[in-house]
Amino acid sequence: xxxxFPVQRTCPFAPPPEYERMREQAPLVRAALPGGEVWxxxxxxxxxxxxxxxxxxxxxxxxxxxxxxxxxDGGRTPEQHAVLGRFTAGHFIDLDPPEHSRFRxxxxxxxxxxxxxxxxPGIQRLVDGLIDDMLAQGPExxxxxxxxxxxxxxxxxxxxxVPYADREFFxxxxxxxxxxxxxxxxxxxxxxxxxxxxELITETERRPQDDLLGRLILNGGLTxxxxxxxxxxxxxxxxxxxxxxxxxxxxxxxxxxxxxxxxRADPGGWPMAVDELLRYHxxxxxxxxxxxxxxxxxxxxxxxxxxxxxxxxxxSANRDELAFERPDEFDVGRGARHHVAFGYGVHQxxxxxxxRAELEISLRTLFERIPGxxxxxxxxxxPAKYDGAIFGLKAMPVTW
Ligand code: HEM
Numbered sequence: 001x002x003x004x005f006p007v008q009r010t011c012p013f014a015p016p017p018e019y020e021r022m023r024e025q026a027p028l029v030r031a032a033l034p035g036g037e038v039w040x041x042x043x044x045x046x047x048x049x050x051x052x053x054x055x056x057x058x059x060x061x062x063x064x065x066x067x068x069x070x071x072x073d074g075g076r077t078p079e080q081h082a083v084l085g086r087f088t089a090g091h092f093i094d095l096d097p098p099e100h101s102r103f104r105x106x107x108x109x110x111x112x113x114x115x116x117x118x119x120x121p122g123i124q125r126l127v128d129g130l131i132d133d134m135l136a137q138g139p140e141x142x143x144x145x146x147x148x149x150x151x152x153x154x155x156x157x158x159x160x161x162v163p164y165a166d167r168e169f170f171x172x173x174x175x176x177x178x179x180x181x182x183x184x185x186x187x188x189x190x191x192x193x194x195x196x197x198x199e200l201i202t203e204t205e206r207r208p209q210d211d212l213l214g215r216l217i218l219n220g221g222l223t224x225x226x227x228x229x230x231x232x233x234x235x236x237x238x239x240x241x242x243x244x245x246x247x248x249x250x251x252x253x254x255x256x257x258x259x260x261x262x263x264r265a266d267p268g269g270w271p272m273a274v275d276e277l278l279r280y281h282x283x284x285x286x287x288x289x290x291x292x293x294x295x296x297x298x299x300x301x302x303x304x305x306x307x308x309x310x311x312x313x314x315x316s317a318n319r320d321e322l323a324f325e326r327p328d329e330f331d332v333g334r335g336a337r338h339h340v341a342f343g344y345g346v347h348q349x350x351x352x353x354x355x356r357a358e359l360e361i362s363l364r365t366l367f368e369r370i371p372g373x374x375x376x377x378x379x380x381x382x383p384a385k386y387d388g389a390i391f392g393l394k395a396m397p398v399t400w
Contacts, residue, residue: 001037005031005040005311008386010250011391012379013255014328015282015315023316024108027300031311033378035069038309039302040286044324044340046300047289047317050310053346055295057096064292066309090222090229091348093237100346103230107350108223110212119159126154127365135370143247143396149175151362152242155354156235161211167223170196174239193235197228238351241284242358244385244392249277249363251382251396254375259332260367270360272309273332277359278331279339282315283391288343289314314340372400 007016017327019042022029027043041047050056060067077309088094092103109115123152130150134141136196141147153174156166173189200214201224208214213231222230253260253273263269289312293304304310318339319327325334342349349355367373375399383394 001030001039002030002037005033005038009384009391010386011132012384013165013252013280013330015285015313015319019313019316019319020358022313023320026300026302028304033066033069036309038066038069038311039299039304041289041299041310041312042316042319042320043300043322044317045322046339047314048176048221048310048341048344049299050291050312051289051340051344051347053097055293055297056291056310057158057294058291058347059094059096060290062292062294064307064309066290066311068291069309088229090226090231091233092230093233096347102221103226103347104136104350106216106219107230110215111350111353113353116357119155120357120361122158123155123361124365126151126158126364131365134222138400140376140397140399143250143394143398144393145175147362147366147393148396149243150245151358152239152247153235155242155358156238159212159234159354160200160231161204161209161213166196166200174235177236177239185338190232194228194232197231197235199232201227234351237349238354240390240392242355243278244283244390245281245355245359246333246362247393247396248281248283248391249274249359250366250373251375251379251393252280253363253367254373255379256330256332259330263332263364264367264371267364269332270364271356274356274359274363275339275341276330276332276334276336279318279324279336280296281391282318282339282341284341284343285315285391286311286313286399287389312340314343360394370400 003018005020007018022040026335027046028039028041031038031040041050057065059065090103092100095103131148134146150171153171154167162170170193172262173193176189177193180189181368194395204213205217205224208217214381216227263273291310291312293306293308293310296303296305298304318341322336324336342352376399382396385392385394
């Protein structure tokens, strides 16, 4: 019988409880959505096979795409629809090769390990500035707003060369996109940001500098509207994800004081710890992993036919007992880099090196500079986005 889907998380530290049962049942299980049936992929090997991309499409316009069974327009106004429509050209996360490869080729040099290494001192300065502010206003803070949400939008500002005077505007609108209570509120903020990026790019086109936007302009290959769409995608993809991970990761480390102490004693362990935090939380789950088969194929012993929709359960694959020992345990020493928290294959997260650097620098510095940091409410009282597309906490009151 088909599973009922979607299902929700009930605890900040675990995927939806149904995932374990589905995983035991099979690597691919059938699920009933309001608009039709789809396949759910529960295990890591099969998740990687699907995400690798052969005979698989991610484009919502491919017949059978599973979002057709889920999506709603959310009541955009005609003006908002026009702005959003104009810049979908650069939204390459929804494109298949070869169109997708054109964008990816131009952007990969901007996110290499070497390029991110150059960005690290700037990230460290931003982190220190936010912690200075928290300490000045303390000894209490709300970590999601003061730290989690603030850092990624400042990093993106730095990356895109957003003038200092515009940062407050940029930050408040990106916060509205993430924290909107109603789709209308989010669309309004999206339109404002897109209009802002449109103007920023027009200005940069006149005087391109040696920064990400300047290089994309000078290298050519993208139209103005595609550039606006690409920068907007970078903003959206890199903002809520990192913003949600920082407080959740801080919480998990506070709940495992022995492992935090080991990291303090040996900061060389941070990169491995960051990958374990990404695996353990798997904040990006099936919503990002929407695919459709473009040819008949066998996946995990199951025949999947052309035109059948697939959701990869990233949060289940990252708890697959065939791929990780004691998968429900948090263990910063496990070496979890083969996780799919950043996806896999064609669309694997373009910003993963940057995200790893942001997480490592923010968490290490937070616990170095505020060693007595603690949450002021019980875990059950922390408000969480159980129904959100990306999992995270809505607020986390802390003191020191
Ligand atoms: C903890 C932070 C992050 C997580 C967990 C995350 C997760 C993901 C995942 C799962 C995908 C794959 C989606 C798919 O398969 O369709 C993805 C794609 C992407 N991410 Fe990230 N991401 C993070 C941070 C960032 C950052 C900081 C940036 C850039 C500033 C970024 C930019 C992108 C882009 C552009 C794509 C689309 C790649 C493509 O389609 O080729 N992400 N991310």
